[in-house]
Amino acid sequence: MTIKNKNGFKIPEGYFDTLSNKVQDKILSEQNTSHSIFYRPSYWVAASIIAIVISGVGYFHFFENSKSNYKNNNIVLSDLEYYDFNMDDLYYAYNENSITDESIEELDAKSLEEYIVDEVNINDILIFEEQDYNNNQQ
């Protein structure tokens, strides 16, 4: 059985009655996961590698570009600061082998930018901005 919306869209019957419980289950499950990852050494390994990559991109941008003409396909450091990094997203990508030691060696500014655009969730930035705004207001 389904409930029909006037635009032709339907939903399974009772969908909204059970949604709250499904959300609670998901929150509990994610809380258990997120508490444990900080105690894993691999989290800090991934975080360190990412910090090195960011430093490398920063070095490349400021020092190498000052020696040669600026090219449009180089990432701008202020873009990185704007996007901010969600460490959980990067950690999961590392653990799922979408980031490997080899790929880090081959990483250039363009592919890093593509990764940020594809994988980093804008909501995490908005929530960060909201918190930042609130802190400034206090």
Place this chain on the structure above:
Amino acid sequence: MNNIEQDILQLVKSPLTKEKGFNLLVKTYQERLYWNIRRIVISHDDADDILQNTFVKIWRAIDRFQSNSSLYTWLYRISVNESLQHLKQQKRSIFLREEATQNILLERLESDVYFDGNEIQKKLQEAIIRLPEKQRMVFNLKYYDELKYEEISEILGTSVGALKASYHIAIKKLEDFLTNN
């Protein structure tokens, strides 16, 4: 801010009543957020996933929300961004054009077992899907959710003037599409 928003924000401030306040939030806004997401991603299964993720993000951040904007525009902002992020991931490559996303959504419309609109309803949805992303967002929020331009401006981060222009262009394009098809 209405009374129910005030009740929710009061409850979520305290760790002892946060869960109660959050459950009230879910019950109050689940249908509006669901339909907003569903109109963006078309498929029920995708909308279900995105709605749950949206609420998880809200749970993480709600106790830091301090009424700088109205609660429901903040909730809409998170659900819209979560939906757009989903579409971006579905497109697989940032080099693919917007048409790629539109084609994916048209396939979803055809294959979703939870859509059985008549020919006119299907044609209208097809016309909406074929709008550029920004115009589609504005049209959905204005026409279906009946939000004010000022509220849509908070959600999409676009000026009211630009939103009015986008909405009128969207209406014109829909009329043209439906007339010619």
